[in-house]
Amino acid sequence: xxxYLPIAEMSVDALLLLGIGFGVGWLSGLFGVxxxxxxxxxxxxIGIPPAVAVAxxxxxxxxxxxxxxxxxxxxxxxDWRMGLTLFAGGLLGSALGVQIxxxxxxxxxxxxxxxxxxxxxxxxxxxxxxxxxITALLRRRRGxxxxxxxxxxxxxxxxxxxxxxxxxxxxxSVIPPLAIGFGIGMLSAIMGVxxxxxxxxxxxxxxxxxxxxxxxTSLFQVVFVSANVTLLQAWQVGSVDIxxxxxxxxxxxxxxxxxxxxGTKLRGEETRALxxxxxxxxxxxxxxxxxxxxxxxxxxxxxx
Amino acid sequence: xxxxxxxxxxxxxxxxxxxxxxPPITAELSTDRVEISTGFTGASxxxxxxxxNPLGGDPPEDLIVVATGPTxxxxxxxxxxxxxIWLNGPATRFPDVPGFYALxxxxxxxxILPEDERRQYRLGFDNLxxxxxGNRSPAFRAALLELKQADARWQEYAAPVSRAxxxxxxxxxxxxxxxxxxxxxxxxxxxxxxRVIARQELSLRVERVGTAADIASLARGxxxxxxxxxxxxxxxxxxxxxxxxxxx
Numbered sequence: 295x296x297x298y299l300p301i302a303e304m305s306v307d308a309l310l311l312l313g314i315g316f317g318v319g320w321l322s323g324l325f326g327v328x329x330x331x332x333x334x335x336x337x338x339x340i341g342i343p344p345a346v347a348v349a350x351x352x353x354x355x356x357x358x359x360x361x362x363x364x365x366x367x368x369x370x371x372x373d374w375r376m377g378l379t380l381f382a383g384g385l386l387g388s389a390l391g392v393q394i395x396x397x398x399x400x401x402x403x404x405x406x407x408x409x410x411x412x413x414x415x416x417x418x419x420x421x422x423x424x425x426x427x428i429t430a431l432l433r434r435r436r437g438x439x440x441x442x443x444x445x446x447x448x449x450x451x452x453x454x455x456x457x458x459x460x461x462x463x464x465x466x467s468v469i470p471p472l473a474i475g476f477g478i479g480m481l482s483a484i485m486g487v488x489x490x491x492x493x494x495x496x497x498x499x500x501x502x503x504x505x506x507x508x509x510x511t512s513l514f515q516v517v518f519v520s521a522n523v524t525l526l527q528a529w530q531v532g533s534v535d536i537x538x539x540x541x542x543x544x545x546x547x548x549x550x551x552x553x554x555x556x557g558t559k560l561r562g563e564e565t566r567a568l569x570x571x572x573x574x575x576x577x578x579x580x581x582x583x584x585x586x587x588x589x590x591x592x593x594x595x596x597x598x
Numbered sequence: 599x600x601x602x603x604x605x606x607x608x609x610x611x612x613x614x615x616x617x618x619x620x621p622p623i624t625a626e627l628s629t630d631r632v633e634i635s636t637g638f639t640g641a642s643x644x645x646x647x648x649x650x651n652p653l654g655g656d657p658p659e660d661l662i663v664v665a666t667g668p669t670x671x672x673x674x675x676x677x678x679x680x681x682x683i684w685l686n687g688p689a690t691r692f693p694d695v696p697g698f699y700a701l702x703x704x705x706x707x708x709x710i711l712p713e714d715e716r717r718q719y720r721l722g723f724d725n726l727x728x729x730x731x732g733n734r735s736p737a738f739r740a741a742l743l744e745l746k747q748a749d750a751r752w753q754e755y756a757a758p759v760s761r762a763x764x765x766x767x768x769x770x771x772x773x774x775x776x777x778x779x780x781x782x783x784x785x786x787x788x789x790x791x792x793r794v795i796a797r798q799e800l801s802l803r804v805e806r807v808g809t810a811a812d813i814a815s816l817a818r819g820x821x822x823x824x825x826x827x828x829x830x831x832x833x834x835x836x837x838x839x840x841x842x843x844x845x846x
Contacts, residue, residue, distance in 0.1 A: 295637075296638075296639045296775075297636060297637065298634060298635065298636050298637065298638040298639075298775070298810050300806065300809075300810040300811075300813040300814040300817070301813070301814065301817055303776065304775060304776055305637075305638055305639050305640075305775040353828050353829075353832050354832070356829065356832045356833065356836070357831075357832035357833065357836035357839075358836060359836070360832075360833050360836035360837055360840075361836050361837060361839055361840030364837065364840060365840065402673060402675055402689065403685065403686055405686075406683070406684070406685050406686060410683075521829045521833075524825060524828050524829050524832070525822075525825040525826065525828075525829060526825075527825075528817065528821050528822075528824050528825030528828055529821045529822050529825050530821075532817060532818065532821055534817070534824070534825065534828050536813060536824075536827070536828050536831060537636075537810075537813065539828065539831075539832060540831065540832075540835060543832065543835040543836065543839070544835070546839075547835065547836060547838075547839025547840070547842075547843065548839070548843065550839075550843075551839075551843040584683045584684055585682055585683065585684070586684075587684070588677050588684055590677075590741075590745070591676060591677055591741070592674055592675065592676055592677070592737075592738070592741035592744075592745065593674070593675050593677065593686065593745075594672055594673075594674055594741075594742065594745040594746070595672065595673050595675065596670070596671065596672060596673070597670070597671030597672055597673050597691055597692075597693065
């Protein structure tokens with residue numbers, strides 16, 4: 295069944311979009327991430343213009359993350375103060391990201407720039423995830439109890455403007471969370487991702503937040519940043535396609551439930567290893583796209 | 599007998615001026631509106647009509663149908679490789695090319711008309727006026743033609759002008775799903791002995807209707823409101839999903 299996307303100005307098979315939404319939703323339910331990093335490249339692959347794919351991807355991430363946020367909030371797993379600090383950074387970051395995106399669009403380099411960001415960011419994050427989870431799996435096999443200090447002091451703790459984050463049991467400077475929120479907000483505007491897959495490790499390893507509170511708090515940031523990206527993309531670039539978003543969401547919310555049910559059967563390290571491999575494979579696919587000789591030497595685009 | 603002759607004479611007198619004033623061609627479109635609705639997958643419009651003289655008589659007459667869409671600005675970029683990575687490199691801008699162009703004729707236009715006539719009526723890709731800025735290499739013009747044809751927005755002899763009987767003709771213009779909205783001109787030309795002897799211009803409007811139109815006009819006209827609406831709808835959909843699929 296073909297459906298006409300009014301902003302992308304093309305018609306696409308609605309079942310294909312529902313299927314993509316379901317598949318990505320399933321994986322995101324399984325791994326507890328938004329899945330934007332998978333969705334945006336898939337949309338570009340089926341011929342959606344990169345600008346529309348990125349903007350609608352952010353809009354879809356918003357819808358996909360809201361139910362998770364509600365569930366985590368009910369269990370009291372959201373550190374509001376930390377979430378708001380991250381979001382304050384994210385607000386500035388995503389505003390800058392949208393400006394960069396508009397500039398790239400004017401230069402005609404959106405597809406290349408988005409691909410490069412995917413290769414570098416997903417490559418690094420994926421490699422770190424795989425390494426970390428393999429170390430954890432090996433350590434478990436050896437049976438040696440991991441020796442980790444409860445709280446490590448680094449130069450980050452010497453920064454000024456300290457604030458007490460009671461739910462996270464932290465008393466740290468607001469600069470690191472603001473910077474993390476800023477960086478991820480910027481990337482999510484350019485890459486059309488929520489940024490959960492980058493935010494979760496950053497919160498655990500850089501900020502030292504307890505794992506129980508990380509998912510809920512990262513969802514808080516993802517929901518608000520993707521809402522901001524949606525608004526700015528719709529307003530300044532004009533590339534959010536609501537028909538596309540709704541079709542993806544319809545498949546996605548159903549898929550996420552099945553994924554989440556399956557995710558409870560996997561161990562934490564296994565899940566992280568699989569997610570790491572998935573992230574890495576998306577990075578490789580994008581890299582292949584950049585390196586391979588294009589089938590056409592010329593491209594046609596609208597005059598900016 | 600005399601009466602019949604007079605009647606014939608009278609009839610002849612009545613018809614003579616009518617015949618003289620009769621246009622050499624009369625053409626019409628099957629529709630003057632192409633509507634892009636939510637289920638739009640492309641459309642096809644029939645141009646049909648009649649000629650006063652039999653087609654292919656002596657000297658032979660030929661028909662040419664040209665459809666032109668609203669002009670648009672496009673940019674053609676050449677991919678270049680920098681450190682093994684493929685980037686968009688040098689570019690040529692074409693500020694006013696037809697967004698849609700379709701040519702159909704009873705024969706190839708170069709068999710029908712000399713070059714200056716073809717150029718005047720913009721018949722065939724070679725005779726389109728494509729003003730360009732930026733890189734001057736002719737490869738860009740060639741690439742523009744190739745890419746425009748690849749997605750069926752520019753067509754040359756994609757469908758024939760078919761004849762029925764001696765005087766009736768028809769041609770089909772196919773608009774792809776990616777067709778632009780706006781006003782389209784369809785020109786029907788009748789040619790004899792190396793020149794155009796008659797032409798008729800028809801017009802067609804392509805527009806979005808229904809939900810697709812509402813969404814597009816809201817997104818263009820009130821982008822901020824549209825953005826807020828997108829957020830609200832996504833939140834509602836996500837929340838609804840979590841309620842529907844909640845596992846107790």
